[in-house]
Amino acid sequence: MIRPVVCPVIRTLIHTLIRTAPLLLLGTELAAQAGPPVLGRARCEQTLEQLDQLFDRGDADAYAAAFTWDRPSLQQLLVQRLRQVFAQPARLQRRSQLHAEPRPFGARTVLLVRHEFRAGTATGTAPGEASGVEHSFIVLDSTAATPLLQIEVPPDQLADVSAERFTCAACNYRVGGTPGWLCVPVRPDRADDLEAVCFLLLGSDLGCEVAVHIDELPLPAPQAIEQLARAIATAVPGTRIGPVEPWTPPGLQAPLPPHLQGARATVTLPDGSVNLLHTTTLGALRHVLVVRGSAAAMASHKQEVEALLASYELLQPDAELAELAARPLRLHHGGVLAGCEYRNDRWHLCFTGPLQWHPVLRCTGAAFQVVWSCPGSSGRLYLSGFTPPPGLPCWSRVTADRWLADLCERAQLQLQPDDAGWLDPDASRFALRTVIAAPKRSEQGQPASRTIRLCLRDDLLVVIDGQVTSDGDDGLLRAAFTSLRAR
Amino acid sequence: MTGLPAEPLSDFPSEDEWLSLPPPLIGVDFVERTWAAVQQDRRDQADEQLFADRLREPALPRELLAALQPPEPSTGFAARTAALVQRDRQDRLRSLLLRYVAPEPTPDFVARTLAALHQEHHRSLVQRSVWSAAVAAAAAALLLWARPWSKARPTSLQQAALVSAGPAFAPAFNPVPSTTLGAAFGRGRDPDALPLLAGDGLYLLAATAVTRR
Numbered sequence: 139m140i141r142p143v144v145c146p147v148i149r150t151l152i153h154t155l156i157r158t159a160p161l162l163l164l165g166t167e168l169a170a171q172a173g174p175p176v177l178g179r180a181r182c183e184q185t186l187e188q189l190d191q192l193f194d195r196g197d198a199d200a201y202a203a204a205f206t207w208d209r210p211s212l213q214q215l216l217v218q219r220l221r222q223v224f225a226q227p228a229r230l231q232r233r234s235q236l237h238a239e240p241r242p243f244g245a246r247t248v249l250l251v252r253h254e255f256r257a258g259t260a261t262g263t264a265p266g267e268a269s270g271v272e273h274s275f276i277v278l279d280s281t282a283a284t285p286l287l288q289i290e291v292p293p294d295q296l297a298d299v300s301a302e303r304f305t306c307a308a309c310n311y312r313v314g315g316t317p318g319w320l321c322v323p324v325r326p327d328r329a330d331d332l333e334a335v336c337f338l339l340l341g342s343d344l345g346c347e348v349a350v351h352i353d354e355l356p357l358p359a360p361q362a363i364e365q366l367a368r369a370i371a372t373a374v375p376g377t378r379i380g381p382v383e384p385w386t387p388p389g390l391q392a393p394l395p396p397h398l399q400g401a402r403a404t405v406t407l408p409d410g411s412v413n414l415l416h417t418t419t420l421g422a423l424r425h426v427l428v429v430r431g432s433a434a435a436m437a438s439h440k441q442e443v444e445a446l447l448a449s450y451e452l453l454q455p456d457a458e459l460a461e462l463a464a465r466p467l468r469l470h471h472g473g474v475l476a477g478c479e480y481r482n483d484r485w486h487l488c489f490t491g492p493l494q495w496h497p498v499l500r501c502t503g504a505a506f507q508v509v510w511s512c513p514g515s516s517g518r519l520y521l522s523g524f525t526p527p528p529g530l531p532c533w534s535r536v537t538a539d540r541w542l543a544d545l546c547e548r549a550q551l552q553l554q555p556d557d558a559g560w561l562d563p564d565a566s567r568f569a570l571r572t573v574i575a576a577p578k579r580s581e582q583g584q585p586a587s588r589t590i591r592l593c594l595r596d597d598l599l600v601v602i603d604g605q606v607t608s609d610g611d612d613g614l615l616r617a618a619f620t621s622l623r624a625r
Numbered sequence: 626m627t628g629l630p631a632e633p634l635s636d637f638p639s640e641d642e643w644l645s646l647p648p649p650l651i652g653v654d655f656v657e658r659t660w661a662a663v664q665q666d667r668r669d670q671a672d673e674q675l676f677a678d679r680l681r682e683p684a685l686p687r688e689l690l691a692a693l694q695p696p697e698p699s700t701g702f703a704a705r706t707a708a709l710v711q712r713d714r715q716d717r718l719r720s721l722l723l724r725y726v727a728p729e730p731t732p733d734f735v736a737r738t739l740a741a742l743h744q745e746h747h748r749s750l751v752q753r754s755v756w757s758a759a760v761a762a763a764a765a766a767l768l769l770w771a772r773p774w775s776k777a778r779p780t781s782l783q784q785a786a787l788v789s790a791g792p793a794f795a796p797a798f799n800p801v802p803s804t805t806l807g808a809a810f811g812r813g814r815d816p817d818a819l820p821l822l823a824g825d826g827l828y829l830l831a832a833t834a835v836t837r838r
Binding site (some may be wrong): 211228255258290330336345348375415426428507528601 | 705
């Protein structure tokens with residue numbers, strides 16, 4: 139009795155399946171072509187709101203616990219920074235919003251987020267007037283909208299990124315654009331170098347750090363690699379350094395530039411993570427590529443690593459060495475030397491160093507730095523410019539004072555209490571403060587104190603710092619201190 | 626006995642005979658050369674005398690010589706010179722250290738060392754039982770001492786960047802920490818310079834918000 143009833147049902151089902159099969163197949167094909175799911179804007183904003191609430195609680199560990207990290211280094215960085223911030227007297231409150239539409243990236247969604255910070259008191263009462271702004275990439279899992287990582291990104295430097303490829307004409311190179319790697323530029327003052335960019339292989343703990351440096355004197359590539367390896371080994375005891383080998387970037391076309399040198403070495407940290415150091419030098423211009431991550435990830439993503447290294451290329455392989463070294467500093471820092479005078483059109487200032495002292499443009503993470511050296515003695519004069527610190531929209535006297543106090547503490551210097559404080563802006567449009575700092579522990583051969591002058595605008599803090607050991611040079615130094623002019 | 630021959634040699638001429646011998650042949654320029662040598666000798670003696678006389682009297686007036694005397698060292702001269710020498714020594718030592726690469730032990734060395742340790746291990750089984758308690762106590766004491774110190778030692782690049790830059794400064798939270806470490810290493814070449822690092826904005830905002838009120 140059952141069979142005659144069941145059979146028509148099954149038959150109907152089979153017929154239905156046969157009739158709808160093309161539609162089902164088409165739907166499956168379309169789904170495959172559409173790729174992984176893309177998170178909607180509302181879902182992303184909901185996640186950001188949850189993260190903001192965690193931030194406002196002032197608990198770094200709770201904030202980090204909201205992420206499903208596959209990259210311990212970035213987790214460590216975030217936790218270290220938030221702990222330091224949350225330990226300060228004022229409690230920060232954060233409001234985040236999408237700065238661009240959510241961007242699918244494989245099985246993930248990349249958000250460019252603008253965070254606005256306001257400072258309240260530690261008791262959590264009304265927010266104060268102080269505020270800050272930062273941008274970051276927050277990567278979400280596209281299925282569950284779980285945050286996977288957060289990394290700071292300067293939005294103005296994203297103009298150098300196209301299809302995850304970073305190009306810098308001033309520094310004469312291009313790198314990236316290979317599948318899987320997310321390109322994240324890094325602020326120079328954060329990197330403490332002329333230029334830096336970070337590539338993250340999402341879904342692994344692999345990263346590649348690319349940096350540009352101009353040496354005062356050309357450094358052979360093997361020596362540069364050895365120096366970097368030594369710097370790491372000095373900072374992380376127990377680091378093992380492998381042999382330095384010659385390296386030819388696989389992406390460079392023959393004939394190679396005659397002055398190009400390349401070297402590489404492997405550095406293994408005590409925690410087992412591996413750092414593959416690579417460098418090329420063209421005279422004083424040095425490009426550094428450091429691939430780092432766990433040994434297991436290195437082995438399983440060897441092709442992706444090789445592809446990224448092969449994407450590194452020089453834009454003008456046959457450029458003059460002198461121009462290669464001078465152009466990055468000129469275009470990134472905006473200043474030139476004319477005799478003992480330094481002129482900077484980007485920051486609209488000029489400064490005259492002591493006559494017959496030897497000036498040198500120095501490559502640091504600052505907006506610019508120039509050093510004048512007195513021939514035949516240890517007298518030095520430093521002129522350094524700093525943009526507002528990462529996260530702050532502009533400088534203020536309070537911020538500059540705190541920064542100077544932290545700096546002197548770090549340098550074991552004691553600020554003399556009798557300085558006159560800030561003077562209002564003069565013709566140079568800088569507010570001025572001059573302080574005397576003395577070493578907490580005086581050593582033989584060192585001057586008893588040093589004079590530091592801060593010159594402050596909203597967009598720039600100029601620090602003039604001098605040190606001499608004879609009275610004659612002291613007069614030259616005082617004259618130079620007052621030579622800062624607006625252009 | 627004087628040691629002289631008993632009789633003079635008959636073939637050696639006597640004084641008279643010697644004086645009567647014909648004079649030797651003299652070169653045609655003998656007289657000129659001899660006379661020139663005598664005159665040169667006289668001139669040399671005169672020059673030496675003149676030089677000796679000049680040494681007794683200063684070539685320049687005494688007032689002028691006094692004015693040309695080196696000045697007294699300035700107050701900072703010794704300190705400056707010492708600082709320059711010290712810096713030079715530091716630079717040279719640093720460049721030497723940069724070039725120094727600790728040799729890797731060869732596989733043979735490792736194998737021999739392990740074999741020797743293995744042999745020693747067996748030999749000292751009895752001794753170990755005696756010393757084991759003392760060694761364990763010492764190890765425990767060492768661990769207790771080293772534990773807080775080892776916590777301060779960075780084990781990752783991120784920690785090392787934090788220690789190197791200091792928590793108030795932007796490079797401490799650098800996603801490319803190798804540049805922070807490289808810059809710190811380079812900064813060591815100019816120990817007189819202020820360690821100028823950018824501040825961290827969020828930290829400065831939180832640290833100074835109360836001051837602004």
